[in-house]
Amino acid sequence: MLETRHLAIGYSGKPVASGIDLAVGRGEVLCLLGPNGAGKTTLFKTLLGLIPVLDGSVAIDGKPVAGLSRRSLARAIGYVPQAQTMEFAYTVFDLVLMGRTAHLGPFAAPRAADRERASAALADLGILDLADREANRLSGGQRQLCLVARALAQDTPLLVMDEPTASLDLGNRFLVLDQVRALRDRGFGVIFSTHDPDQARDLATRVAVISNGGLAAYGAPDETLTASVLSTVYGVPIAIERTDSGRSVVTFARS
Amino acid sequence: MRAITTNGLLALGLLAAMLLGCMLGPYPIPADEVLRALLARLQGEGYSPQIDTVLFQIRWPRVLSAALVGAALAAAGASFQTLFRNPLVSPDILGVSAGAGFGAVLGILLALPVIAIQGLGFATGLATVAIVYALARALRSQNEILVLVLAGIVVGALAGAGISLVKILADPYNQLPAITFWLLGSLSGIKASDVWNIAPAVVVGLLPLILLRWPIGVLSLGDDEARSLGVNVAFVRGVVIAAATLVTAAAVSASGVIGWVGLMIPHMARPLVGPRFDRLLPASILMGAAFLVLVDTLARTAARIEIPLGLLTALIGAPIFVWLLARGRRVWS
Known part of the structure; x- marks a missing residue:
């Protein structure tokens, strides 16, 4: 339901990458990989309508994103940024409540129904007990889950997550990835970026590898996350080993 | 629920401060007689x-002006x-006080009538921003945001230089003391008719802030997040800039430059109602109004001469601010 055609992305007219054709539908996970600076975040900002499309198009349910109002866009696609410390000490609940913004009347503050929706989103992720805690004082993983809850409260069929597992410890990483899987199974369309090919192989319906100003590979995980693609994109020799249990693991191929 | 109760108590506090402001002065009026x-x-x-003369010609306009100016600066x-x-930003971050100050001291230099001085201050304040x-x-x-703040510092500094120039040109026996007194802030010149000059601008400026209280709060998450949540950031x-400038210019043109209120009051309100803007705004308005009514009452009763308001707000504000900072990071929480 989200589709890009010959999309060129970049800042103030300078393209970072072009010729990007992607699609993600309900119940699908699109995983985005690529070296630092390849344009993963730029692509996300373009999909969210935060920076203009340089060329080509982004459409949600057939409607070009450029023609949608902020409000309609925020009802179609939710954004889970990387969790950062905020200047003001909002509670987890208040932060999640802000997810309701696109559903409020022009001059209104959230009502009882919005507060219930925020509580439900927290309960969905099993973190309702954190509601009254100060978001800044949570662990990185809890804060990331809190932002996922905010996106759930936003009630959008599509979710964009910018490296949701970066800077998380092992336990929190599993916790967040498990929620991505659960969201997929509940019919959400999820796009997320990661630096870990094994994560992508585990979760993704499709994988897009962005590098050198365009898509280096796009398709099913097994077709895209090959030793040759990864070696070319990251510029180091990479091998893929198969464990006894049949899982593929990416390793550094020392020469 | 807690925030609603707190704001109710703050409203009562404001009414009590206003009553006190009406009672105290060289000719004290007991509370029941005021009522x-x-x-x-x-x-x-x-x-x-x-009593009618003292109350309605002198004190009530002054108490009402103090409440309006305090509410405006805090909001x-x-x-x-x-x-x-x-959290370290004050209402004059974009140069509105310096701009309004330049217009007003120019008006004093040109020996314009009071209403024209206020009008000129108001106009130059808006023009600066x-x-x-x-x-x-x-x-x-x-x-x-960075460019906006830097531009504010540059233009504000220019207006400050303009004020200095006017001070050098001013007659040192009559105009210069008037300019200095005005720059320190005072409501001593307020008349009943002045309330009608301040009130409309303050109300017109506060209204959009109250109506947009929720999206303004969401803006504090940063531009990209606010946009992705559906806020039309620009x-x-x-x-916000237009409305906050309007109320600040209205306040400064009527009362002169009163520092500290806009910086300090939100910091005092956050520990009571939290950082959410839809709760912070009403609490700041009520606390700012009550604070300035009390400070102005002190300014006209504590000594035989009027103490400039800016002096008192600095004397009271600096220690309170240090105390708030010493309470730790919770200051802006």
Whole structure:
């Protein structure tokens, strides 16, 4: 339901990458990989309508994103940024409540129904007990889950997550990835970026590898996350080993 | 629920401060007489000629002006702190006080009537921020807020230089003391008719801040997050800057430059109602109004001469601010 055609992305007219054709539908996970600076975040900002499309198009349910109002866009696609410390000490609940913004009347503050929706989103992720805690004082993983809850409260069929597992410890990483899987199974369309090919192989319906100003590979995980693609994109020799249990693991191929 | 109760108590506090402001002065009026005189006035009757004169010609306009100016400065401070995601921002961050100050001292230099001095201060205050905004837009940058604040510092410094120039040109025996006194802030010149000059601008400026209280709060998450949550960032930011500038210019043109209120009051309100702007704004308005009514009452009763308001707010504000800082990071929580 989200589709890009010959999309060129970049800042103030300078393209970072072009010729990007992607699609993600309900119940699908699109995983985005690529070296630092390849344009993963730029692509996300373009999909969210935060920076203009340089060329080509982004459409949600057939409607070009450029023609949608902020409000309609925020009802179609939710954004889970990387969790950062905020200047003001909002509670987890208040932060999640802000997810309701696109559903409020022009001059209104959230009502009882919005507060219930925020509580439900927290309960969905099993973190309702954190509601009254100060978001800044949570662990990185809890804060990331809190932002996922905010996106759930936003009630959008599509979710964009910018490296949701970066800077998380092992336990929190599993916790967040498990929620991505659960969201997929509940019919959400999820796009997320990661630096870990094994994560992508585990979760993704499709994988897009962005590098050198365009898509280096796009398709099913097994077709895209090959030793040759990864070696070319990251510029180091990479091998893929198969464990006894049949899982593929990416390793550094020392020469 | 807690925030609603807190704001109710703050409203009662404001009424108590206003009552106290009406009672105290060289000619003290007991509380019950103030209330009876007010009631009689509401019914269109006189109470006692002497009390009516003191109360309605002198004290009530002054108390009301202090409440309006305090509410305006605190609301502008809370709005700018939230908008700029910086708890150290005050209402004059974009140069409005310096701009309004330049217009007003120019008016004093040209020996204009009081109403014209206020009008000129108001106009130059608004013009300063318009220039700052236009400059920031012309410079175009990824970091819009940084450019805006830097443009505010530049234009504000220019207006400050203009004030210095006017002070050098001013007659040192009559005009210079008047300019200095005005720059320190005072409501001593307020007349009943002045309330009608301040009130409309303050109400017109506060209204959009109250209506947009929720999206303004969401803006504190940063531009990208606010946009992705459905906020029209450019529009809301434009409205906040225009509205906060309007109320600050109205306050400064009437009362002179009163520092600290806009910086400090939101910091005092956050521990009571939390950082959410839809709760912070009403709390700041009520606390700012009550604070300035009390400070102004002190300014006209504590000594034989009027103490400039800016002096008192600094004397009271600095220690309170240090105390708030010493309480740790919870200050802006």
